[in-house]
Amino acid sequence: MLSLPKVYDFFTRLIQRVALKSYQQALGEVQVTHKFLANLSSDQIRFLARSFVVSRNHLGQQSHGFRWHYGPVAIITPFNFPLEISVLQLMGALYMGNKPVLKVDSKVSIVMEQIMHLLHYCGLHMEDVDFINSDGKTMNKLLIEANTQ
Numbered sequence: 001m002l003s004l005p006k007v008y009d010f011f012t013r014l015i016q017r018v019a020l021k022s023y024q025q026a027l028g029e030v031q032v033t034h035k036f037l038a039n040l041s042s043d044q045i046r047f048l049a050r051s052f053v054v055s056r057n058h059l060g061q062q063s064h065g066f067r068w069h070y071g072p073v074a075i076i077t078p079f080n081f082p083l084e085i086s087v088l089q090l091m092g093a094l095y096m097g098n099k100p101v102l103k104v105d106s107k108v109s110i111v112m113e114q115i116m117h118l119l120h121y122c123g124l125h126m127e128d129v130d131f132i133n134s135d136g137k138t139m140n141k142l143l144i145e146a147n148t149q
Contacts, residue, residue, distance in 0.1 A: 001122055002034045011083060011111070018108040019082055029084045036088050040095060069097035074143050082108035087115060094128060101130045101146065109133045 001007055008030055015026035054063040073093050077086045086104050093100040104112045116124075116131055132139060 001118055002037060014111055014114060015082055018110060019080065029081060033084050033087045071099060072146060073098045074101045076103045079105035079108050082111040083115065086112050101132060103132050103139050106133060
């Protein structure tokens with residue numbers, strides 16, 4: 001869906017409305033987000049989530065790494081990249097099996113609200129992400145009570 005020209009243009013102009021960016025800067029943010037989603041589509045998540053082994057200089061020396069999900073995670077993003085940072089962090093958390101609580105800056109929250117509508121349209125379940133639009137004090141209280149990682 002994000003590859004459609006009218007959707008590209010919609011998000012580019014929406015970013016322009018809330019962040020002081022030129023059309024080219026906003027378009028670049030949409031393009032980076034689209035490339036990220038395209039690169040991790042289909043079977044690529046399997047490679048993102050796999051464990052790894054790094055051999056060392058001596059026989060038997062190896063480092064092993066395993067990627068496990070955390071469970072509930074909090075994602076708090078800044079205002080200057082209303083689409084790119086939020087979507088990359090959100091989708092990375094979802095791809096790895098986490099349950100994200102997402103808080104974006106209230107000045108640019110309309111961008112994330114619209115991308116959430118798009119994700120739901122594309123098949124994301126409503127209960128997979130908790131999207132919160134609040135001030136800093138309220139969000140701080142929620143994070144402390146939620147025991148997120």
